[in-house]
Amino acid sequence: MGHWQPTKRPRVKRWRHVTDSLGGGASVADVLAATLDAIGESLLRAGTDATVQDVASLLLRLPAAAGHADFAAALRRLGLDVSGEPGVSELTSAFSDEVDRVVERTRARSDLGELAQMAAIETLAATVRHRAPGEQVTAPAVVRARLAACSSGNAFAGLAADFLGRFTTRWLSYQLSREVSGHVGPDKRFQELREERKFAAESGLRARIAAMVVRDVAGEWLRRVGNAELAKSSDVRDLLNRSVAAIAIELRRAAAS
């Protein structure tokens, strides 16, 4: 029953450059730049996508929640259904379930929102995971401490950059997966799967590097709003708009250099 529905190549003229650059053996940086030239407007829409905003808002409020005396209660106030102080599994499940509830409520289903939701869970898990030697899972106290450490300064900016880097990586993979399989096989750019994976890995790495620029944007943003818990939706929209624009510029700059 696992039916699968793929997307197709975007029907825009500029996509031809992506096809040509991939097929012609252009560098990863050039392919990413061509992708942005062709359909970069889709990435820039992230700032105005209601679900992306909700996801970002929820994620960026978690560090402050971890600083409250009653962490579980603070999470419940944000809508996360946790039984007590959560571990990695409960925290990420509760986060995912809450985003799904919000989407059902706002009726704002979108692919960008889905990409953001998955990127946020990835970010959350990566941030709070820290198993002690010999332990199977991260202790709830460690989860809380690691999250709380992200509530201010560089750590908060790092969290935002990590999230937007992962989001951009997912967006690029999502878009390029519409093209890449046509370039795998004998006499094509990717002779075999391993080469395609290498390309995808480098693409992701470049996106993450480009997203480092978000650290500055997010740091300045936090200083301005003071407390992420108090940020209004317009603040979050502003952060997203500026961040994805900065990432796009960085990716293009990498290609130019």
Next chain:
Amino acid sequence: MTAREEHWFLCDGAEWRGVPTGATQLRQRGPGANLKFALEKAEFSLGGELTDRWRDLMRIAGFAWCVDRMVDRGDGSAIDPGEAWHRDLRLVIEVQEPEFWGAPETTAALTTMLGFLTDDDWEFHFTRSRTAARADWPRLLTEMKQVGPPRHYDRVLLLSGGLDSVAGLVEATKDAGTNVLAVSILSSEKVGHLQQAVNGLLELHHGEPRAHPLQVRATVAGALNARVVPRSRAFLFAAIGGAAAELVGHSQVLLHENGVGSINLPVTADSIGSRMNRPVHPRSVRRLCDLLSLVAGRRFSVDNPFRFKTKREVVETLKANGAATLIRHTVSCGHVRSARREQPHCGTCYQCVDRRLAVIAAGCAEFDPEWGYRTKITRDALTDDVAVKLALGYVSRADGFLELDGVEDFIERHPEARRSITDLMAISSLERDRVDRETHDLHVRHGRDVDTALAAIYAETGHALRRGKLTPRVLLGLLGPERFAAPAAVPAVTSAGPRVPAGMKMSMLRMRVGAHAVTLWAGGPPQALEFEALGFINKRTAKANVAGQLLGLVAVRGGRLDLTDPGITPELRKNLSAYVTRLNSTLAEALGIEGKLLRLGKSRDGYEAQCTLWSDAGVSLPVTGEVRWEQIAISELADGRISVRLPSSPSGRRDQPRLSVDFVERVFSPEALGLETGGDLTATGRDFLGCLRASGSVEHGKGDSTPYLRVASFLTEFLTGVGGEPFRALSAVRLQAFFDAKSARGPGRVD
């Protein structure tokens, strides 16, 4: 972001004042009829009568299914395909109980369930039906004539006709005297006959009717969109199954889907949300439970007993129940519309790839004839970009599962799986830790299954691929030779599964005996693929179904078969004899060895070991003396090479002869292998035996001996597999590397 268009539908003349102009009228009857939707069953007696709520439920499910098939989702080529994929669907429907359906709790249960299944936003407006309570639509179940006293059913299950649901049916009917109501939706004639065949064969298998089919025809015609693959079918299926269960006094419906398929994590970066279908996703199941419970007015459950099984394990369930022969009568393909009766599987869709690899990994390839696939994933070129995308994505995903470093790594790398955890806890009553671990382990095992299957395919076709006899656009070619050059690392599963013996590297041994494929996990109990000796019969006799008949008989007879068995037809006996004759006549052909490097003949130069090479089927399917597979002799020729021959008169020995270490040492000597360079390969040969023993993959006999088959298989891999050039092409270095990959011990040590 622009607001999405709302699609409004007025069902069968229903009216509601909030409907905008331009709403679509859906009419089944009378003037302006534009939709033909029918749920019919010609003749079946369940007795009883449905309540209005159940009838309303089926009506709602039917219209939802129709609307789901009508509204376009785009062709996926927009800059943001999601804008067309997600739809806003508004339905106005007449029901008998608008108060119940309009209640917030019911509406929420309905819309969130459908919303998750389809990734759309659904809105319903219910008005009171203007016809009598027992309206003529839907006619399902209520028109059935009472043809006898109501039967007692032990279970009610949904039977799609796919491999998993048939395995579930077999499992549910394994106890004598069991009566199971198997509810099917017949939306295509192409699969209807197969569903009927499954029930018939199952009755034959059990010797009594235990599965009682209720096949409901659900057809829709009208303004449908051909490119839309509906996501709401599970709702229709559950509604009909629930209604049937209600009629026979049950509060549970079983459905069967392997755990990986039910959670259905994305195979590619763009297959997000409901692009990966969610009919049996834990959240879908839970929400269907909630809705059916509201309709029934009591706790009503929908349960998937296979939630923590891989597809390979589901296939093994069939095998364990002696019903592997049913596999060929199941249809898994997602492209039913283009199916051909004789070739129901396209071979390249998700379901086909998943099924084929699982069947191979389970060692049941013989039961799933490859001619049933229009594209054979093992040897045909993947010419279509979509097929390449799916196949590579599928393998990449499986490979990713093998790289996982525990539960938390799974959480980080596969965040989509988070959606299933809370719901799995609710429907399985298991604690979070257990659900997390089971879900993680499930996917790791799936990764292993895929790797096992690919290794088996490589064992079968790698030689031809290397020699350019297969196009490099086959799946294995696209995966690249490096994948198979070095043994794949196999991580241990955290909760269960094989452990690597101390001192042994985790690696996979791949063996090849011509068309006979054997795969062993060196790190644990042997996972032998079915020896494909019976597949040989097909090739030799050009009788496509002989092997299937034979294996079916073996399965039905509980794993033992005698040539005097009344089930063996004269034709089958003749074919078997022909097979043995042909096998005896041409060893090169029998072992699939090409070239002239192995000599046949009666030379008895040097020492000679007489043996009987039992097929691996002989291990799992013991046969009596009358059936003799291959009987060969391996001897060392005067020029230092090995000769393999078939004796003119079979020995008829039933036990597996054992091979002395001394012989192995000599076989592995550089002289015997014709190596140009030296090296202490005798010790390496010894180490090989130790490696096999430590892996638990051989039986211990008296003294230093091992079943001949293993050594013969292994030898054949050397002769045919490594580099494609037997004997002299083998360098000592490569041989040493081959062994080093299989054992961490130093040469010369034997336990």
